Amino acid sequence: MGLCQRWRRLRLPGLQTCRLHTAAVPAPPQWLAERLGLFEELWAAQVKKLASVAQKEHRTIKISLPGGQRVDAVAWSTTPYQLAQQISSTLADTAVAAQVNGELYDLERPLETDSDLRFLTFSSAEGKAVFWHSSTHVLGAAAEQLLGAVLCRGPSTECGFYHDFFLGKERTVRGSELPALERICQELAAAAQPFRRLEASQDQLRQLFKDNPFKLRLIEEKVTGPTAIVYGCGMLVDLCRGPHLRHTGQIGGLKLLTAEYTRRGFSEVKTPILFSTKLWEVSGHWEHYQEDMFALQPPDSDRLSSSLSDHATSHPADTLALKPMNCPAHCLMFAHRPRSWRELPLRLADFGALHRAEASGSLGGLTRLRCFQQDDAHIFCAPDQLETEIQGCLDFLRSVYTVLGFSFRLALSTRPSSFLGEPCLWDQAEQVLQRALEEFGEPWELNPGDGAFYGPKIDVHLRDALGRPHQCGTIQLDFQLPLRFDLQYKGQAGAPERPVVIHRAVLGSVERMLGVLAESCGGKWPLWLSPFQVVVIPVGTEQEEYAREAQRRLQAAGLVCDLDADSGLTLSRRVRRAQLAHYNFQFVVGQKEQSKRTVNIRTRDNCQLGERDLTEAVQRLQELQNTRVPNAERVF
Template identity: 30%
Template sequence: MEPIGVLKDGQIYDLQTAEALNIDGNTIKADDSKESLEILRHSTAHLMAQAIKELYPEAKFFVGPVVTEGFYYDFKVNSKISDEDLSKIEKKMKELADRKLPITRHETSREEFYEEFKNDELKQAVLKNIKDEVITVYKQGDFKDLCRGPHLPNTRMIRSFKLTRVAGAYLGGDEKNEMITRIYGISFFDKKALNDYVTMIEEAKKRDHRKLGTELELFTFNDDIGAGLPMWLPNGARLRSKLEHILYKAHRIRGYEPVRGPEILKSEMWKISGHYANYKENMYFTTIDEQEYGIKPMNCVGHIQIFKNSLVSYKELPKKLFEYGVVHRHEMSGAMHGLFRVREFTQDDSHIFCTQNQIKEVIFEVLEFVDSLLKLFDFKYEIEVSTKPQKAIGDDTFWEKSTKGIMDALDEKNIKYGIDEGGGAFYGPKIDIKILDAIGRKWQCGTVQVDMNLPSRFNVEFINDKGEKEQPVMIHRAILGSFERFIGILTEHCAGEFPFAIAPTQVIFVPIAEPHVVYAKELQKELLENSIDSEIFDMNESLNKRIRMAEKQRVPMIVVIGDDEVANQTIALRDRRKREQSNLSKVEFIELLNEIIKGSRI
């Protein structure tokens, strides 16, 4: 395979940059590895920009980075570009790739670049974010752009790609700025990998939780209410409540105590915690009696104050507090995406206060909790350790010690993990749980974060075995991440076919005729007393049509009731999931459903 770059100290360099800067490292080849795909996709982004420039000569370009789902480019043209235009741009990209254009790196001064693009406001906006006096430009044919790379040596290597969607984006991610156009795409060296990805995308469209959420009447959004503020309809609220109950019981069995903190705190609290300095742009503020308050984006500060309410003995540690905490975060309008990215959400949040010697024990217990819950929903998952971000509190010694402590704990149990450099919370390193859904996509959900900064800032103490005051370690922990995001992921994972234990409607009764409705209502009441939700399809339609309507609701079980069932107090059961039919007594039926629910405990 052809060399395309060099990897040194975690940094990717293309061949031209490595030669110019005299950098030696591990060779990156065109093999669909993470590093090689970054080079390919960045180059494909430039190829797309070149195609857009030929099709729309007035086009101006902002940035075109590689992202988790491929790449994108932000740009501005006079025409309105829609998804229907993507095939035209793809065709032009193929033409350019076939020209086998060399991709060359050039150095220039800020002044020269500024003068050349003085009438291009987007290029000037990019230049403002670069402090270097000598900057790099990459050229291919008649197209060139300000860029650090890395890039392939030639467009001939860009063969297997697809443009996936058009979106709007605020210039620089700031919603105060103008909205420009963004096109997303994906590329691989291997054509089969691209075809597999396209197949996955098509399947993802069928499973889109926004589409299923509407069809199954789970949730809705209303612009009159506000962007990013989901409203749970009865079906969705029932599903969510069942998930909450399963999780609540699991917490209590594991020794967690329920608490509830306020949703609005004085800004002084957020200044002490560091959120004001490091997270303010993501928060909402208001003024009450000339005092500034911040609406909580996280639950940790409230839990700290609850812990401090009484002096705790070492014998009570680890002390585990948990809350289904509603939080609000300021997300950009263009970033909203169904339940995945909202401005109000509820975390299955916990904060565990423990001693230094208990950290490993707590981490192991949390990971067991994660494992049992994700297995319940048939999720596979991966673990990553996220290290110190650019904006952080605490000295390097704390970060090195805490990060090493997490890794040592995982190593001790032979738990495999990856590293997410710079992905930690601003107050400490963390373990991130990445779940894999039914079609192979990876999602960030749960997290475990070791924190000694906030206990220090708030003077949190307990009485140790010597009768002295000592600072505990605080471990932030969420398993689902948020109910909203997890339900969105779960909806797509199971394509709306929810497990029986949390299905919004678990049984649909279909009475054959009017005389059978009374017995259906009796059964419905008995199921409700067992916390099982059901509906009765007695609308003025034919029996076959009502059964088809029930099938479309994706309920686990359908029960048809006729003369024999009423006379014998039995039911004719259709298990949609197992594709089985059976006749049971009423008592057997209820026992069967309760056994299924019992098997869903964690």
Template identity: 35%
Template sequence: MQIRVADKAIDLSEGATCASVLAEGLSKKQFKNTVAAKCGETIFDLDRLIPAGCDELVPVFADTPEGLDVIRHSAAHIMAEAVKTLFPEAQVTIGPAIENGFYYDFAYKRPFTPEDLEAIEAEMERIVGRDHSFTCRLVSKDEALSLFKDMGEEYKLEIINDLGQDNYSLYSQGNFTDLCRGPHIPRTGMLKAVKLLSVAGAYWRGDEKNPMLQRIYGTAFANPKDLKTYLHRIEEAKKRDHRRLGTQLDLFSFSEEAGPGMVIWHPKGMLVRTILEDFERKEHLKRGYQIVQGPLILKRELWERSGHYENYRENMYFTEIDEQAYGIKPMNCLSHMLIYRSNIRSYRDLPQRYFELGMVHRHEKSGVLHGLSRVRAFTQDDAHIICRPDQLLEEITGVIQFVKDVAGLFGFDFELELSTRPEKSIGSDDDWERATTALTDALESVGLPYEINAGDGAFYGPKIDIKLRDALDRKWQCATVQCDFTLPERFDLHYIGQDGERHRPVMLHRVILGSVERFLGILIEHTGGAFPTWLAPTQVRILTVTDAQNDFAEACHKTLQGVGLRVEADTRNEKLGYKVREAQVEKIPYMLVIGDKEVADNVVNVRLRTGENLGTKTIDEVVDMIRNDCLEPFKRGGMSYSFF
């Protein structure tokens, strides 16, 4: 019997393992970089016997995404061993690999300190140096319960009982044993580059009713060079953290008095929002959308009819008025369907495109709230396109082009995912098949690469998710388009066809930015708070050297303000260097410095927030320059826009 490795056919001997076969089929350099093996879609430990029926074995290299997951999951186990060594009373819970790293949650009597992290990291180095093997064994449920009961690991007992399996796999290295599906690197000594990053509180299973645990975050890479690059990016991310910049730029705040997850927008932040929302309204009108608005609360019966009550109510807020139950809307689709149903529609009237900058509320668990990224009250740039089935291709590709235009305007690259039917869903198999086919056809039509995200669609239909990639190469889920045959059926939407008969339309749910709050948080970090000039709350600040220039500064201020620029004048009796630094900290795009010479020559000295000095220019030249700066990103993307 033979098995393929790369381009080689390997003869299988009795008792052959993944490691022995790969060692024969790969070069020494390749095998040294191998951390696991893959057959089909399943990844195995290298010491695993060749799986039955496997005709091709693929190496999982350390520097691939799958290889990094194996390394990081193994690092989490090594970290847990170090914690148990230093803090024997700590109980272990779960420790998965996550994007760019790993974490492990521990139940311990006090929070871990930065000094504790240093000690844990040092102990991890000792464990790595011992080069212990990761070994796996399968045990019965009773054996697993007995083992973890003896160890005093109450959380593991809960996990075992909740899973309800007959058998469980256990992984051990050194003196540490954990409940785990694997796979892992062969030996602890293969962990070459690891760093613990932070500690945070986390509720057990993300529920604030459960005990608070201590979550230690870390990261690991295939080699020290990649780790160093990542740590540099982490430091840059800290500088760009939108929560810190939001305070520095006086954009927004949060208050425990108001409640967690509720954003309070300050004047400058609200101005940025208003400019962004005005842009969105204009863009939607240009693309054939109608602006609408629905109520904030709707009767519970409507949410029951739509399926939200059954499938989404744990994320909703409810209230009662005149003994009638109401749900505060978590999304805007119900009102839009009521608007459609308010008139008889002909096939000639379709598509109907309804756009709403709608405030919604979702009951997010307190443990996951994070700045603007995860809030409980936010505004969606939500739209619903109700169309004929034969119009789906054009409408879906139109949404993708809309997203592409807006992403390009802000300098984002993006990736596409097709998310298919989840386990918890409504609607017929036929409707789901038609919806998935429509999205697939649109993706093929635009010719952009995409990945399949199985089982992650909305409960009423499959979706295309668009993930933005920012300046630090991080991915953010923002835009989406969802194809829905089910809700039009439940709400009895119809149109009169050419044959004079009633026909069922299709509904597309879509957002371009997604949550306005979340998008602004992403944009702040993407730009480091230096908004593009067209979006900056203050575009120009005039800086005087002495009081003698105040009259000229006031005249310049009136001229700039008169043509629609957002301008401030700083005529305080402060040193010029101080004023310039303050304007740079506030990320103001243009500074116009005025001294006696500038007044005499009727010009201003133009400086940029980057520190570049453009020299002297007339006010008319400044106006033209700033206007061109505002319009340049729109021209670059082939979009037209009017500010002035």
């Protein structure tokens, strides 16, 4: 069975009450029952062995606790959880794992020697990883029981987890199966199934997972010692280093969100997908993490779009956050807990997908779409911070457009006839924007009455290669959202004050910006944006291996590099083909270059840069890409 088959990736958020669906759970597959039976045999033998060791040694060990306290414990008997109970019931309830002499440790795993013991709660990065990784086992158990899934990987991510598993070449999870799968996840969590840690030999591992080719491959590649760790939880038995929660009851309620498939096998998608109520309610972390209810999704994987996105979010003050709902979502994030004047300005950015009900006749290429991405940002600041923040937005906008090679025109749009709010606030806001524009030093014009109903704005206009104008970036002041969402922060004097919101987009619609760039570049993309950066061309078959080495070196440096070893074409034809495809650079390697470990470099405009050392050439291209120069071919 190949690894690059279809997978199901399931994402689970929480904090939503889910209705239980009745559905018959099929009898577990034979291989699952056999695996569980073997695990129980091995577990019983381990318990017996540990009890014998504890009885034989029966020695006291010294445990150092946080705060300098030292207590006695019994080797192979006392657990971190028992010590947490002695300290306080609150700690026992909120601890998710322990750290013993710097090693992550299960709370129910007996201590063995004198130890420096620390407890991990959900407030720590390690604690979150334990909590979320334990939750993947719940999903894996449900998928095995209901679907007969063959499990692969279920890692935690920075803000959640996912689980990959295999159902067959063409099998996918049907929508009608999700409620039943969700019900089983909830039942497993409610059952408070303990996580049991088993140390197994390589032969035992291979026997446990004889029906799972993915685990067998992991055992072959990753298990280098005589033993490895397996965890049992209910009917689930999985290869895992741990540690885990004491039992599934600490997880709370789960709800399935989405399922999708990929052919990439052991792929990693770092997406926040799990949110669970119980632990947060007990430990008081829910309010602090409510903002994580929104998930960060990367933009389209296309090189052009992702390069633009990376460039437009490189402002050091921006906090990348969250998938769409844009203005209301960011307001909810601001309001989810009390704020202080010390937190301002608070900057949130979003590259989420947006939808507009555009009339079909108004749609056009990439410049106007019904679904698009926008580098949407909102800055919550105090009134006396407005001018500085606007100036920062303008500086950021200029730096981005300079790299993209665009000149731009600015317009100040003032109060429309259908405005909301007090005229005095509008006057104040327009004066702030005007002062910022004057200090910015670029030409601007007044656009009376064209502001948004909630506040004045600065619009940014570009022209493409055909002379067509496009509104891309915008900077808007908003006094209405803070009122409507009752946003407040504690001022320096202690009294509640209301922030001002700045809406900021630099690229505007990413798709529209790509369209304008495409017209402007005419297919000759700058190196840092180009989908065709370098092609290596061997003169003859004797140089093909060296050419492949050069290709690997370039790819390892993060450059897009292809190889043209087509022996059916002459060297000049292959060079010409690369230039017509607009590869920024062609690296030609012949016998001389191979012997000297050099490359002969040409540009897409047939400028011959001559022979260069391979290592130096790779480093130079990497430098030119990282600095986003617009004319890498000329300054190489």
